[in-house]
Amino acid sequence: MGRVAVIGAGAVGTALANALRGGGLDVVVGVRSPAERGQATVAEAIADAATVVVAIPGAGVEAFAAEHGPALAGRLVLDATNDLGAGHAGAMHHMDAWASHAPGAVVCRAFNTVGHENVSAPRFSDGVADLFWCGPESARKEAERVISATGLRPVWVGGPEAADVLDGIARLWFTMAFAREHGRHLAFRMLGGAPGA
Numbered sequence: 001m002g003r004v005a006v007i008g009a010g011a012v013g014t015a016l017a018n019a020l021r022g023g024g025l026d027v028v029v030g031v032r033s034p035a036e037r038g039q040a041t042v043a044e045a046i047a048d049a050a051t052v053v054v055a056i057p058g059a060g061v062e063a064f065a066a067e068h069g070p071a072l073a074g075r076l077v078l079d080a081t082n083d084l085g086a087g088h089a090g091a092m093h094h095m096d097a098w099a100s101h102a103p104g105a106v107v108c109r110a111f112n113t114v115g116h117e118n119v120s121a122p123r124f125s126d127g128v129a130d131l132f133w134c135g136p137e138s139a140r141k142e143a144e145r146v147i148s149a150t151g152l153r154p155v156w157v158g159g160p161e162a163a164d165v166l167d168g169i170a171r172l173w174f175t176m177a178f179a180r181e182h183g184r185h186l187a188f189r190m191l192g193g194a195p196g197a
């Protein structure tokens with residue numbers, strides 16, 4: 001099993017790094033100014049990793065993909081970012097930027113549909129939260145191994161073209177957490193369906 005690089009040490013990056021380590025994975029955190037044990041520069045973290053989880057501000061994704069695209073070739077990328085620059089109704093993902101700058105990477109959208117608290121605490125009194133994600137079907141085994149390590153149950157929504165659907169789930173989360181005031185420890189669960197499908 002390869003190493004996981006988590007890029008960004010903010011709320012999401014920290015929650016994911018802790019959860020993935022708790023799940024037994026080998027994790028390095030890539031940051032612009034490494035200061036702590038377990039941190040490396042972004043380039044070093046990517047170079048050592050099979051999977052790269054991107055947890056930086058959404059507005060920085062295009063530049064990040066342009067800078068690191070070549071190094072990401074052959075690696076699994078789990079993009080957890082949301083770009084709210086165009087407002088909640090606009091696209092929150094940058095799948096076009098990934099496709100043009102990092103054509104050799106296997107890019108998925110994951111961890112962007114729930115607040116970071118739910119990565120840290122995926123168990124609820126009525127069950128484990130689902131983590132809806134999308135990306136190439138060929139990446140399912142590895143992506144779901146990483147997602148499962150956090151304790152969340154992965155649910156594959158479809159290929160990269162399903163990124164808009166995931167944006168919709170993120171919108172639902174924002175609406176229920178904030179507009180409907182249910183709070184941030186809130187996640188979704190798919191009932192029924194064929195296990196493993």
Ligand SMILES: NC(=O)c1ccc[n+]([C@@H]2O[C@H](COP(=O)([O-])OP(=O)(O)OC[C@H]3O[C@@H](n4cnc5c(N)ncnc54)[C@H](OP(=O)(O)O)[C@@H]3O)[C@@H](O)[C@H]2O)c1
Pocket residue numbers: 007008009010011012013030031032033042055056057058059060064080081082083111112113114115116117
């Ligand atoms: N907060 C949530 O609950 C939540 C949930 C789902 C998705 N998201 C999305 O996840 C992403 C991260 O959110 P967050 O709440 O963790 O943000 P955050 O707390 O502001 O942390 C962002 C991190 O990214 C780093 N960073 C910024 N630009 C970078 C670059 N070009 N290269 C490398 N590192 C860079 C920052 O480090 P520096 O010190 O170097 O600036 C910081 O550690 C956002 O896109 C957000 O929309 C957030």
